[in-house]
Amino acid sequence: MRQFRGFVQAAGGFARDRDGNFAVVFGFAASVLALGVGFAVNVSQLYNAKSSLQGIVDAAVTSTARDLTTGDIEEADANKSVQAFLDANGAAGILRADQIILDKLTVDKTAKTVRADVHVDVAFYFPLFSMGDMQRVPASTTALYSDKTVEVAMMLDVTGSMKRSGKTDKIGDLQAAASDAVKDLLDQNRDPSNPRVRVAIVPYAEAVNTGGLAGTVFVETENGPKVPPPVDAAVAVSATSAPDKCATERKDKDGYADYSSDGPDTLRLDNKGKRYQAKVNRDYRMRVCPSAALVPLTSNEDKLLTAIDDFSAAGVTAGGIAAQWGYYMLSPAWRPAIADAGLGAGPANFDKKKVAKIAILMTDGQFNTAFARGRGTSRSQDAGQMSRSNAESICSNMKRDGIEIFTIGFDLNDPSMTATERDQAKSVLKNCSTTDTSSLKHYYEAATGTDLANAFDEITRNIETLTIKR
Known part of the structure; x- marks a missing residue:
């Protein structure tokens, strides 16, 4: 019995001596957890931005292809058509109006295709050293227009x-x-x-x-x-x-x-x-x-x-x-x-x-x-x-x-x-x-x-x- 009591006392002493070490470990763990949460939020932010951007550019190019097909617009008007759609529908998901940049629009008269390349710059909620404050998210899509x-x-x-x-x-x-x-x-x-x-x-x-x-x-x-x-x-x-x-x-x-x-x-x-x-x-x-x-x-x-x-x-x-x-x-x-x-x-x-x-x-x-x-x-x-x-x-x-x-x-x-x-x-x-x-x-x-x-x-x-x- 005396042996057991001595063991408890020794353990208690060891714990008192380690209080400072636990605080350090906890602080480190909390920092890692915060980084993980921030990273996850940023990844989710990028995913949502990509998804929203793709949906908008898909709709813009498909709409323009449809108008080319039906004769509502000429091939020379395709750029204006896509840009107008992006301006009117740019605010979607976590995106803001006027945030989408049209980098390039290609109308291939031989293949009868319209291709748009766009991007948005996403400002992170949680800037991290490894990811920076902002990251560019690109998207592109191609649609056929038809003279059928x-x-x-x-x-x-x-x-x-x-x-x-x-x-x-x-x-x-x-x-x-x-x-x-x-x-x-x-x-x-x-x-x-x-x-x-x-x-x-x-x-x-x-x-x-x-x-x-x-x-x-x-x-x-x-x-x-x-x-x-x-x-x-x-x-x-x-x-x-x-x-x-x-x-x-x-x-x-x-x-x-x-x-x-x-x-x-x-x-x-x-x-x-x-x-x-x-x-x-x-x-x-x-x-x-x-x-x-x-x-x-x-x-x-x-x-x-x-x-x-x-x-x-x-x-x-x-x-x-x-x-x-x-x-x-x-x-x-x-x-x-x-x-x-x-x-x-x-x-x-x-x-x-x-x-x-x-x-x-x-x-x-x-x-x-x-x-x-x-x-x-x-x-x-x-x-x-x-x-x-x-x-x-x-x-x-x-x-x-x-x-x-x-x-x-x-x-x-x-x-x-x-x-x-x-x-x-x-x-x-x-x-x-x-x-x-x-x-x-x-x-x-x-x-x-x-x-x-x-x-x-x-x-x-x-x-x-x-x-x-x-």
């Missing part, structure tokens, strides 16, 4: 399920959303004589009303051939009266659905080796022709809005036929037919560097109607299976040709649809659309008219993004 033209084909569902019912007015919602989209797209045109953006409208139900392109349609009879007569046949034999201007699928010589975008003047051989023109069929079983006719690519806003105003809901849903006619409206192979009909210059050639070709396919339900199935598909397919299969095959060809496809499912959770019908409708729209990227969405679902308008609005913004990429 833009062609948009909108395939819009005007089937019977779109009719107004009680307080629900789906056809009215579509008319409002599509009209706004047309206005937004054409608003990018600055020179009416040389429009950058043109839009085509394809209303569809059981068929497509071809309007001024009715001369491209071959009218079938129940017991007659499924392809037009040979080009050297007598006029009396070639002529078949048309009850309307509608068309269904184009069929090949054996009666299968044709997924190509060939023009109607393309010459083919029938089963007797005779040449015939690849016109589009009007199947004899077709019953309801949409009252609203398609409008080929145009920058005439009044013509497009009038066509949309003429929408009326009737008939069933032939989505494969819709995709087919959207394809035609973007295919240069149809340019002669469209020009000959006096309906405009027609589509430009497929060239990703010069032309952005966009298709928008919208429906409020399951594709349930077709008059021809694809070659090699099962004979047991019903009309719905044929329609969905035809649509997906045509969409695949469109994407192969460089057409970007956006799809919208409107009110697909309607309780009148079965779970299977709902799943099939969503599946075909997802399969038809271009694959989403981290920054670009292509498949949309819209539950209400407001959602539909928002979907079209986002798509029009995405179309612009496709021509201006960092």
